[in-house]
Amino acid sequence: MSNEKQMNIEELTQDAHNFNKGTDEGRELMQRSLKELGAGRSILIDKNGNIIAGNKTQEAAIKAGITKVRVIETTGDELVAVKRTDVDINDAKGRELALADNATNQVNLDWDEEELANAAQEYGIDMNEWDMALPEIVDPDQPVTTETKDQKELKLVFTPEQYTFVLAALRKYGDDFTKSLLQILNINE
Amino acid sequence: MSEQLINIEELKQDSLNFNKGTFEGEALVRKSLERLKAGRSILIDKDNNIIAGNKTAEAAGQLGLKVRVIETDGTELIAVKRTDLDIDSKEGREMALADNRTAQVNLSWDEPNLEAAALECGIDPSMWGVDFDTNEPTAESKGEIDVGTFDTDQTLTIKLTSLQYEAVINKLKETNPDLQVALLTILGYYA
Numbered sequence: 598m599s600n601e602k603q604m605n606i607e608e609l610t611q612d613a614h615n616f617n618k619g620t621d622e623g624r625e626l627m628q629r630s631l632k633e634l635g636a637g638r639s640i641l642i643d644k645n646g647n648i649i650a651g652n653k654t655q656e657a658a659i660k661a662g663i664t665k666v667r668v669i670e671t672t673g674d675e676l677v678a679v680k681r682t683d684v685d686i687n688d689a690k691g692r693e694l695a696l697a698d699n700a701t702n703q704v705n706l707d708w709d710e711e712e713l714a715n716a717a718q719e720y721g722i723d724m725n726e727w728d729m730a731l732p733e734i735v736d737p738d739q740p741v742t743t744e745t746k747d748q749k750e751l752k753l754v755f756t757p758e759q760y761t762f763v764l765a766a767l768r769k770y771g772d773d774f775t776k777s778l779l780q781i782l783n784i785n786e
Numbered sequence: 787m788s789e790q791l792i793n794i795e796e797l798k799q800d801s802l803n804f805n806k807g808t809f810e811g812e813a814l815v816r817k818s819l820e821r822l823k824a825g826r827s828i829l830i831d832k833d834n835n836i837i838a839g840n841k842t843a844e845a846a847g848q849l850g851l852k853v854r855v856i857e858t859d860g861t862e863l864i865a866v867k868r869t870d871l872d873i874d875s876k877e878g879r880e881m882a883l884a885d886n887r888t889a890q891v892n893l894s895w896d897e898p899n900l901e902a903a904a905l906e907c908g909i910d911p912s913m914w915g916v917d918f919d920t921n922e923p924t925a926e927s928k929g930e931i932d933v934g935t936f937d938t939d940q941t942l943t944i945k946l947t948s949l950q951y952e953a954v955i956n957k958l959k960e961t962n963p964d965l966q967v968a969l970l971t972i973l974g975y976y977a
Contacts, residue, residue, distance in 0.1 A: 601789065603862075606863060609865065612873060612882065614879075615882075616882055616883055616886060617886050622915060626914060626915060634860070635859070635860020635861060636858070636860045636861070636862065636863045636864065637829045637837070637838060637860070638826055638827050638828065638829045638838050638839065638864075639826050639827035639856075639863070639864035639865055639866045640826060640863065640864075640865050640866070641825045641826045641865070641866050641868065641881070641885065642865045642866070642867050642868070643867070643868060643871045643872050643873040643878055644867070644868065644869045644870065644871060644872060645872065645873075646867075647873040647874075648873075649825070649868070649871065649873050649878060649881050649882045649885070650825060650826050650881065650882055650885035650886070651826065651865075654863070655863070658863050663861070663862065663863055665861075665862040665863070666862065666863045666864070666865050667856070667858070667862050667863070667864050667865070668865045668867050669789075669827075669854070669856055669864060669865070669866050669867065670867045670869050671824070671854070671866060671867065671868060671869070672823070672868065672869060672870045673822070673823025673824045673825070673868055673870065673871075674823060674824070674851070675791070675824060675851055675852045675853065675854050676794065676824045676827070676828065676842070676843065676846045676851045676852070676853045676854070677824065677826075677827035677828075677853075677854050677856060677864075677866050678797065678827055678828050678829070678830045678836075678839075678853050678854065678855050678856070679827045679828070679829050679830070679856050679858060679864050680830050680831070680832070680834070680855050680856060680857045680858065681829065681830070681831055681832065681837070681858060681859070681860055682832045682857050682858070682859060683832070683859045683860065684831045684832060684837070684860070685831055685832060685833065686800060686831040686833075686835040686836075686837050687835075687907075688907060689907040689908055689909055691831055691835075691837055692802075692903045692906075692907045692909050693907075693909050693914075694829065694837050694838065695800065695803075695804055695837045695838055696804055696900070696903075696909060696911060696914050696916070697914055698829065698837070698838035699804055699805050699838070699893055699895075700911075700914035700915050700916050701914075702889040702890070702893070703889075703890070703893055703915070703916075704914075704915045706886060706889075706890055708886075713883075716879045716883070720875070720876040720879050720880075721876060722876060722879060722880055722883065726817070727814065727880075727883055727884060727887045728810060728814065728887070728891055729883075729887065748945060748946070748947065748948075749945075749946050749947070749948055749950075749951040750943050750944070750945055750946070751943070751944045751946055751951060751954060751955075751965075752941055752942070752943045753941070753942045753944075753965055753966050753969060754941050754942075754966065755941075755942060755966060755970075757915065758915065759966075759970060759975060760942060761917065762970070762973070762975050763942060763969065763970070763973060763975075764942075766973040766974070766975075774944055775944055775945055775946060775950075778944055778954065779950060779954070781972065781973070782953075782954060782957040782958070782972070783957075784950065784953045784954065784957060786950070
């Protein structure tokens with residue numbers, strides 16, 4: 598068994614090189630989850646109190662009014678299970694916690710390409726080992742083009758909600774999205 | 787609140803899990819546990835049913851890990867502190883990467899289970915940004931959209947000739963220098 602202590606949530610240190618930039622929608626979902634359902638899975642910190650995983654959760658928890666953190670020390674040889682003694686998985690709160698855990702992870706992820714590249718170089722991390730290829734990472738702030746003779750590809754990155762909206766809007770003009778876009782912008786083919 | 791050590795077999799997998807998981811994700815979860823050991827906690831209910839982390843528990847069970855149970859009512863945040871890890875090391879950075887990446891790769895929504903839970907418990911998946919429309923063809927099936935290999939649901943790719951490309955860029959920039967914002971504006975997203 599371990600040492601267990603309580604500390605103020607603001608004593609934890611955010612990761613200055615977080616690989617995840619997060620999203621506005623993700624932040625909202627996370628705050629709502631913490632306010633309405635309470636805290637779920639733990640975050641992960643290193644020996645010096647730096648947040649390894651759950652930087653966005655700590656931020657959202659502060660905004661949701663959570664002030665205390667219970668720290669469970671371990672060397673990773675056992676799995677920690679946070680047991681919500683007030684929750685039954687088969688009621689609405691339990692199901693929403695399960696849904697929120699997956700959904701907030703999905704919606705709140707926006708990779709920071711620069712930080713990934715720096716970490717790969719500085720620490721010798723092989724991104725391929727985690728099914729990632731740095732050159733394929735798309736910077737959401739910049740359009741990316743790929744040229745092949747007279748062909749170019751316009752790549753635009755959207756949040757899932759925006760992406761769904763754009764697809765639906767393009768489909769109103771037909772199933773050929775190149776033609777749809779040109780038609781919408783009044784450009785002759 | 788109390789703390790106890792139990793066998794992983796005492797935890798119960800969620801029979802209505804919203805996440806089917808993926809083959810690649812399962813391999814990454816296992817690799818993460820083998821190489822970096824356990825990270826963030828899983829979440830269980832008052833009867834030891836796994837609410838979040840079913841796939842992690844499966845992989846941990848295969849590796850013979852014990853489970854330390856931390857009871858809480860959700861009014862405080864739990865932080866698992868790896869006393870052997872420094873974030874500014876290869877292991878620390880890989881752990882940060884693995885946490886995000888395994889969650890991303892291992893997620894495959896189970897639509898029937900979500901629908902069943904919506905009916906039984908009255909939850910609304912769309913309130914959590916999860917929407918399904920099974921009658922709509924997927925972007926990939928159209929052949930015109932090449933979904934990026936990284937952010938699979940966020941990258942829109944449209945093939946154009948060089949002339950079309952320049953015309954599209956110019957038109958979009960007339961509306962907004964940020965091309966994403968420009969297209970969203972033209973399509974009425976902000977209206």
